[in-house]
Amino acid sequence: MTWQNILRQNITSWEQLCAFTEIDLIETKNVNFPLNLPVRLAQKIEKGNLEDPILKQFVPRAKENEKSPFYQVDPVGDQPSRCAPKSLKKYEQRILLVTTQACAMHCRYCFRQNFDYAKQKGFQEEISQIKGDTTLREVILSGGDPLSLSDRVLKELIDDLSSIPHLKRLRFHTRFPIGIPERITPKLIALLKECPLQTWFVIHCNHPRELDTDVLQALKAIQKCGIPVLNQAVLLRGVNDTIETLQGLCETLADNGIHSYYLHQLDRVQGAAHFEVSQKEGKRLIEELRTRIAGYAVPTYVQEIANKHSKSVIF
Numbered sequence: 084m085t086w087q088n089i090l091r092q093n094i095t096s097w098e099q100l101c102a103f104t105e106i107d108l109i110e111t112k113n114v115n116f117p118l119n120l121p122v123r124l125a126q127k128i129e130k131g132n133l134e135d136p137i138l139k140q141f142v143p144r145a146k147e148n149e150k151s152p153f154y155q156v157d158p159v160g161d162q163p164s165r166c167a168p169k170s171l172k173k174y175e176q177r178i179l180l181v182t183t184q185a186c187a188m189h190c191r192y193c194f195r196q197n198f199d200y201a202k203q204k205g206f207q208e209e210i211s212q213i214k215g216d217t218t219l220r221e222v223i224l225s226g227g228d229p230l231s232l233s234d235r236v237l238k239e240l241i242d243d244l245s246s247i248p249h250l251k252r253l254r255f256h257t258r259f260p261i262g263i264p265e266r267i268t269p270k271l272i273a274l275l276k277e278c279p280l281q282t283w284f285v286i287h288c289n290h291p292r293e294l295d296t297d298v299l300q301a302l303k304a305i306q307k308c309g310i311p312v313l314n315q316a317v318l319l320r321g322v323n324d325t326i327e328t329l330q331g332l333c334e335t336l337a338d339n340g341i342h343s344y345y346l347h348q349l350d351r352v353q354g355a356a357h358f359e360v361s362q363k364e365g366k367r368l369i370e371e372l373r374t375r376i377a378g379y380a381v382p383t384y385v386q387e388i389a390n391k392h393s394k395s396v397i398f
């Protein structure tokens with residue numbers, strides 16, 4: 084089956100979800116960010132367990148409708164950083180392209196769940212802007228998820244970016260392979276191999292159960308192209324806030340040559356307050372992790388603060 088057909092089978096209806104998980108989730112019908120869950124991830128949810136760490140990440144809960152002080156629609160200041168319909172400029176040398184609204188899954192804590200995505204097709208304005216800014220060295224393809232784009236659109240974009248002399252690096256920010264590893268097709272691999280820019284892949288995985296054999300094989304295919312694969316995780320209450328889970332995640336990543344890059348403090352987006360872990364607790368977990376596994380396998384614990392010119396290191 085093609086990855087597009089697998090994507091079309093995503094669970095998006097409550098009836099399907101309840102039947103699949105054997106959990107009555109009717110409490111949660113009215114949420115802003117729609118349910119969107121790949122079957123692969125749904126299969127990893129323990130039947131009947133409302134506390135399951137995969138379920139918590141992807142299945143809407145009534146708590147999302149609670150308004151919490153200090154939680155915002157745009158917690159990381161995306162909107163003020165917008166410099167073209169589909170680009171954000173926050174940091175020196177780098178520009179981020181919001182390539183698409185589409186994702187393989189909807190994560191309940193996503194800081195971009197309220198983003199006002201541009202409707203127009205193509206990237207003409209953004210490419211002109213990148214050509215005109217010779218301080219830029221790296222383009223980050225984000226979204227949504229850039230691997231939601233077809234290979235044709237990705238190739239056109241990569242070709243346009245590769246023709247800009249001052250650009251040296253291309254970075255993918257993607258969670259797609261975690262839900263639908265079938266996206267890493269031989270055609271995509273060929274396209275990545277041809278890219279003259281040094282390419283980096285930054286995946287997003289929070290729990291070791293997300294990394295099954297198919298997912299790891301897909302990531303290995305990317306690594307075999309000479310593309311480094313890094314992971315960003317978000318510290319989430321009830322998902323990965325135990326030392327055993329974090330150790331399991333970091334060790335599995337290290338065993339597969341994937342660098343644990345960042346552990347993010349939760350971005351305070353409205354509706355996600357129930358996911359927050361205190362920084363005191365996060366520091367304690369990282370400290371403990373350092374005593375248990377190799378230093379290179381321990382992520383840097385960071386926070387994104389709106390209007391700051393880099394990530395802020397917590398620990």
Ligand code: SF4
Nearest residue numbers: 186189190193227258
């Ligand atoms: S995959 Fe990324 S962009 Fe998409 S919903 Fe999840 S966190 Fe947000």
